[in-house]
Amino acid sequence: MIFLSKHKIEYDRPGCIGCGTCPVLCPENWFMEEDGQAQFKKKEINENDFDSNMEAAKNCPVNVIHVLDEKGKKLI
Amino acid sequence: MxxxxxxxxxxxxxxxxxxxxxxxxxxxxxxxxxxxxxxxxxxxxxxxxxxxxxxxxxxxxxxxxxxxxxxxxxxxxxxxxxxxxxxxxxxxxxxxxxxxxxxxxxxxGRFNLAEEEVKEYIFSATGTGIAPFISMLRLLKEGNFSKPVHLFFGFRNSKQFLYGEELNALEKSWPNFHFYPCCGDKNDSDWQGEKGFIQHIIKKTKFEAGNEAHCYACGIPAAVEETSELFKELGFKPEKIHVEKY
Structure with missing residues (x-):
């Protein structure tokens, strides 16, 4: 995959139920905050983080994590 | 995972x-x-x-x-x-x-039994928040867990005493298991045991391991928050308090 520009994370934090799945699948970009909800470290992701962020988004039980392409289209 | x-x-x-x-x-x-x-x-x-x-x-x-x-x-x-x-x-x-x-x-989910050696478990459930504790209790019993396990269970009325038979039987067959069912409806004449809020029963219970126990609360958010605060007031360590809100 060629990355001409960075992909972006879209995250609806109020909808997070704190299951802890995303930090397990993508520890490089996701962590749990003290209030029990997940948070990302960086909104723009590169090719190294792409697959694991996609896994986090795909497996989020409440679909609050999305990965957008350079045009803002939701990949997931 | x-x-x-x-x-x-x-x-x-x-x-x-x-x-x-x-x-x-x-x-x-x-x-x-x-x-x-x-x-x-x-x-x-x-x-x-x-x-x-x-x-x-x-x-x-x-x-x-x-x-x-x-x-x-x-x-x-x-x-x-x-x-x-x-x-x-x-x-x-x-x-x-x-x-x-x-x-x-x-x-x-991360609402799991502790991975370290545990001296005592204190479980607090309201309504269908009993679900994860049923899984934990079955596992602990199967593994012959030898330390005290307490379950405080609040339910709306005697007809909503979920898993009542299994939990009563478990208490009779497992000396380490201490069960405190509590009916929320004070006018429920079919219930002869404790009535009111489980927090009141937790307050008057003695725990063997002091503040070393692992405490869990699951159920409706207001009850979970109240119980979690109570655990802190009673001196339990924040890192050993686990919550799951429904």
Whole structure:
């Protein structure tokens, strides 16, 4: 995959139920905050983080994590 | 973490219904998947065809903790409160019968038994928040856990005493298990035991391990928050207080 520009994370934090799945699948970009909800470290992701962020988004039980392409289209 | 999505068949349904229209159901699902989970984890449940991410308007699923022990293979046991029309529990109530198909995705969650050596467990549940503790208790009993385990269980009325028979039997057969059921309806003449709020019973209970116990609260958010605060007031260590809000 060629990355001409960075992909972006879209995250609806109020909808997070704190299951802890995303930090397990993508520890490089996701962590749990003290209030029990997940948070990302960086909104723009590169090719190294792409697959694991996609896994986090795909497996989020409440679909609050999305990965957008350079045009803002939701990949997931 | 190995998240799987697979089909299950409803093998058994048990219903708890009270005079005020409150309904809770225990569903036993059978599957052929090699599915592993930890006691206290949950799954997402949906009717077939309703978990398509490309059709968000059709997405209709909900999270339910597993009551079954992780050692029970090919079985997933869930405990659901039937809630507002249009949601998944309403769908289950109206459409799901023995033999129906449901889709399961999971496991998820961090509300698990501690991985360190534990001196005492204190569990506090309200309503269907009993679900993860049923899984934990079955696992602890199977493993002959030798330290004290306390379960404080608050329920709306005597007809919503979920898993009452199993829990009473467990207390008789397992000396380390201490069970404190508490009926919320003070006017319920069918209930002869404790009535009111479980927090009052927790306050007057003596715990062997002092502040070293691992404390858990699960159920309706207000009760979980209140119990969590109580655990802190009683001196339990914040890092040993675990909560799951429904």
């Amino acid at each position: 190995n998240i799987k999505e697979f089909s299950c068949t409803v093998e058994k349904i048990k219903e708890y219904k009270d005079d005020e229209g409150g309904i809770a159901k225990i569903l036993i699902l059978k599957h052929n998947e090699d599915f592993e989970f930890k006691a206290g984890q949950f799954i997402m449940l949906a009717p077939p065809g309703f978990m398509d991410r490309n059709k968000p308007d059709q997405l209709r699923f909900a999270a339910y903790s597993m009551c079954s022990s992780p050692k029970e293979k090919n079985i997933i046991e869930l405990c659901l409160r039937i809630e507002k029309p249009g949601g998944l529990s309403d769908y289950v109530n109206k459409n799901v019968k023995v033999g129906s198909e449901l889709i399961v995705k999971g496991p998820y």
